[in-house]
Amino acid sequence: MAAEVDVERLTTVIEDFNPIFIRLPSVRRFNFSTLSVLHTLARNGPLRLTDLLATEQLKQPALTSLVTKLEHDGLLQRRPDPKDGRAMLLSLTRAGRQVVRSRHTERVNKLSRLVDRLTPEERDVLASSIHVLTRLTEIAAEEQL
Amino acid sequence: MAAEVDVERLTTVIEDFNPIFIRLPSVRRFNFSTLSVLHTLARNGPLRLTDLLATEQLKQPALTSLVTKLEHDGLLQRRPDPKDGRAMLLSLTRAGRQVVRSRHTERVNKLSRLVDRLTPEERDVLASSIHVLTRLTEIAAEEQL
């Protein structure tokens, strides 16, 4: 077997699918930077500001001010890093996790409606592609290092 | 067959894969809004400002000023709509298409490197999932209407 993957087409279809997947109707409260920070903290647990900076497309002063705002809004908390007196550990509060979870739920609902309209054969392919997407994500994470 | 798709896990893995796929090293010049506008115009041909507004997460005055800036930078052009004297048709210039294309190429390269590290079986699944992703995108586009 081992058919060649048409990476060109794959890239194109992901580019087209992404806007649909990302955009949610209810999003008036948070801009892109804010959502990205919340998502990163939700996935990667407590992080120092500098580590968070690596994944966010912001400069350090902008991230500091965003974090200050989110702390005020009760979505995340700053705690001193016991290992390093200079650093702060950032983590989501219950309210912060709730924001991320509710957006995730909206996506699940949206995607479910789309999946319902696939044929059984298409659903089979989609089910088996979950593992492959997971592998791609893992490989990409390794490459970062 | 017709295995149930685990939409919960599928959503999660797409959420995790997306930041990897979206973020490119070279992106210092353009912010998120700008890239989204360029991408939308590249895909959906000439559009009126109001139609573009529907897909972008911006209010109309912000989009007008962004479009003005992009016109100044030579990335898109405004032309009067022959069908409606009030409207302007927006389309990418050669330079604008070049920006979109070069980002696309970067993604193809990045994704190729990841795909290279999959097993032959995983690549088979990925190849067949292209069609399903296309279908999902088509279904989502229909639902918009």
Next chain:
DNA sequence: GCATTTACATCGATTATTGATACGGTTCCG
């Protein structure tokens, strides 16, 4: 210990975004 590096915060300036509103072209309906 003293110099250097690292982590984060602060400051002022610039840019992006928004809500309210104005303006002109278009459509509707008598």
Next chain:
DNA sequence: CGGAACCGTATCAATAATCGATGTAAATGC
């Protein structure tokens, strides 16, 4: 036709987001 209502876009003033430069304090290295 001619005025009223509507639609697409632009402008304006105010607010928010972001950046570069720089400061402060803790940690590291010789």
